Amino acid sequence: MSNDVYVVGIDMIKFGRFDDAKPESLAARATLLALDDCGQTIQDMQAIYAGTCNGTMMGQRMLHYIGQTGAPVVNVTNACATGATAFREAFIAIKAGLYDTCLAVGSEKMGKGMLVPKNSGGTAIPTEGLLGSGVMPSVFAQMGMEHSRKYGTTFEQFARVSEKNHKHSVLNPKAMYQKETPLDMVMEAEMIAYPLTKLMCSVNVDGAAAAVLMSEKRTKELGLMNRAVRVKGSGLASDPFTDRNLVMQDVNTVTRLAAARAYEMAGVGPEDVNLVELHDCFATAEIPHYENLGLCAEGEGGAFLDSGATTFGGKVPVNLSGGLLSKGHPLGATGIANIYEIAQHLRGEAGKRQMEGATIGLTHVVGLGSACAVHILEKA
Amino acid sequence: MNDITATERPVAPYTELDENGAPYLLGSRCGACGQTHLGRFENCPKCGARNAMDVVRLASHGTLYNYTIVHRSLPGVKVPFVSATVDLDGGGTVRGNLIDIVPDPSHVKFGMPVDVIFRSASTAVADGDGFIAHFFIPAQEAAQ
Numbered sequence: 001m002s003n004d005v006y007v008v009g010i011d012m013i014k015f016g017r018f019d020d021a022k023p024e025s026l027a028a029r030a031t032l033l034a035l036d037d038c039g040q041t042i043q044d045m046q047a048i049y050a051g052t053c054n055g056t057m058m059g060q061r062m063l064h065y066i067g068q069t070g071a072p073v074v075n076v077t078n079a080c081a082t083g084a085t086a087f088r089e090a091f092i093a094i095k096a097g098l099y100d101t102c103l104a105v106g107s108e109k110m111g112k113g114m115l116v117p118k119n120s121g122g123t124a125i126p127t128e129g130l131l132g133s134g135v136m137p138s139v140f141a142q143m144g145m146e147h148s149r150k151y152g153t154t155f156e157q158f159a160r161v162s163e164k165n166h167k168h169s170v171l172n173p174k175a176m177y178q179k180e181t182p183l184d185m186v187m188e189a190e191m192i193a194y195p196l197t198k199l200m201c202s203v204n205v206d207g208a209a210a211a212v213l214m215s216e217k218r219t220k221e222l223g224l225m226n227r228a229v230r231v232k233g234s235g236l237a238s239d240p241f242t243d244r245n246l247v248m249q250d251v252n253t254v255t256r257l258a259a260a261r262a263y264e265m266a267g268v269g270p271e272d273v274n275l276v277e278l279h280d281c282f283a284t285a286e287i288p289h290y291e292n293l294g295l296c297a298e299g300e301g302g303a304f305l306d307s308g309a310t311t312f313g314g315k316v317p318v319n320l321s322g323g324l325l326s327k328g329h330p331l332g333a334t335g336i337a338n339i340y341e342i343a344q345h346l347r348g349e350a351g352k353r354q355m356e357g358a359t360i361g362l363t364h365v366v367g368l369g370s371a372c373a374v375h376i377l378e379k380a
Numbered sequence: 381m382n383d384i385t386a387t388e389r390p391v392a393p394y395t396e397l398d399e400n401g402a403p404y405l406l407g408s409r410c411g412a413c414g415q416t417h418l419g420r421f422e423n424c425p426k427c428g429a430r431n432a433m434d435v436v437r438l439a440s441h442g443t444l445y446n447y448t449i450v451h452r453s454l455p456g457v458k459v460p461f462v463s464a465t466v467d468l469d470g471g472g473t474v475r476g477n478l479i480d481i482v483p484d485p486s487h488v489k490f491g492m493p494v495d496v497i498f499r500s501a502s503t504a505v506a507d508g509d510g511f512i513a514h515f516f517i518p519a520q521e522a523a524q
Contacts, residue, residue, distance in 0.1 A: 122393045123391050123392055123393065124389060124390075124391050124511055125391060125501065125505075125507055125508065125511060126454075126505075126507075127391060127392070127513075128453060128454050128457060128505075129450070129453045129454065129456075129457030129458065129459070129461060129477075129504055129505050130391065130457075130477070130501055130504045130505045130508060130513050131391065131392060131475060131476050131477070131513060131514070132463035132464060132465070132475035132476050132477055133448065133450045133453065133461075133463035134475075135453070135454075137450075137452075138448050138450055138463050141448035142446050142447070142448050142463075142465065145446050145447060145448055146446050149445075149446065149490045190451070190452070191449075191451040191452075192450075192451060192452045193448045193449065193450045193451065193452070193463075194448055194449040194451070194485060195448075195485075196448075241415075241425055241426040243415075243473065244445065244465065244467075244473045246417065246418070246425065246473075247418060247465060247473045247474060247475050248445075248446060248465045248473065248475065
């Protein structure tokens with residue numbers, strides 16, 4: 001018997017705005033869905049890893065809704081990599097042989113409008129718009145501009161990322177928006193931070209996703225292997241020092257580091273990956289991440305998109321769920337929702353957007369600060 | 381150390397006033413690896429060397445590494461503006477507003493030389509009275 005770890009149950013609630021909800025009530029809904037997906041109960045969960053970016057003790061509060069079992073709960077926060085970090089902790093605990101069955105859950109209740117970093121720089125007055133801009137659209141606009149500087153990537157190419165992912169979303173009933181946005185509509189939308197228009201920014205929505213992870217032994221005992229998804233590789237990284245990252249956040253290097261770790265653990269390379277869910281919090285991020293994840297050669301991300309490689313029928317479809325751009329981005333939930341999407345394809349249960357014959361998929365999330373998590377999943 | 385007597389205070393903790401009251405950007409240079417960082421550091425974030433940082437006065441000239449043009453911002457912020465990341469000559473990278481330029485990608489050029497200047501913060505934000513901040517302008521030498 002190997003010490004492989006499997007996802008046996010996984011689900012997400014349809015992302016949206018739930019004004020009366022709390023992070024823990026959304027988490028409870030997602031957890032019940034994930035438990036039902038594999039016929040387990042909350043009493044079967046030997047340990048719980050719960051992720052949210054706002055608030056404390058979310059995991060325990062969730063249990064108040066669905067059963068206070070006394071299981072150990074670890075609350076996790078790691079910016080936009082929060083959900084994936086909770087998932088990875090569950091994976092590690094089972095891999096270590098401590099437990100056979102664990103729950104990972106991520107949830108977020110978002111505010112409205114732009115995310116504004118807290119004034120942590122020790123400045124006398126708020127500096128947004130005074131010492132440049134540090135809001136999320138500006139950070140990711142610069143990520144795109146750096147790619148333009150190096151490789152000539154255009155505003156139109158970045159806009160095509162939005163066109164593609166919004167097109168994908170039409171087939172995903174769990175996406176917040178399921179609406180096509182033609183290229184001219186994307187490019188003519190309100191400019192937020194050049195080259196990002198409003199339709200190139202992900203949506204602040206509420207949401208939750210949960211996964212039940214199991215040891216190989218327990219998966220076989222319970223007869224759950226036919227729908228199981230093997231966690232083949234898990235890579236987590238913090239941002240290593242790069243020349244400008246204390247001033248201009250660098251999500252490229254941290255992604256490359258996490259991806260290298262995940263590929264190494266999985267014993268596979270980018271060429272083995274059939275489909276990807278990557279962190280398209282803004283449209284500019286997707287093209288550099290093709291390169292960061294090794295899906296195409298350095299500098300060829302724009303051409304790779306243009307070739308159709310990353311859409312239906314392409315070499316390696318990216319963000320068939322519609323991505324964060326359409327699905328929405330409830331920070332703590334996103335990392336597990338990405339894993340849900342890949343798991344659905346590997347199980348052959350992705351419905352109208354099913355990628356036929358997919359056996360290996362990759363998920364990627366990156367949180368500013370910075371944290372990047374990459375998981376490689378395989379059909380069992 | 382930060383004995384500021386001028387009527388306007390620097391906004392950023394890495395802005396100092398010299399003996400003549402002229403503001404400048406302050407950095408730290410690591411004696412072990414040579415990296416220059418913006419602001420004060422006890423230990424080096426690049427190599428981890430302890431207590432090897434020398435305080436340095438950063439250059440008032442540099443080149444534009446990256447930018448975005450911000451069209452929607454928070455209440456009180458004048459838009460559009462160019463948020464620029466500048467590599468200073470001799471080391472150190474700093475972010476700020478690039479001003480005295482048309483805020484359009486056809487006018488802003490990667491690698492363009494810029495000067496660091498200090499102005500009242502009130503020129504950029506509504507609550508900036510009484511504070512000074514650094515800004516970038518297209519290098520005057522290059523403009524001639």
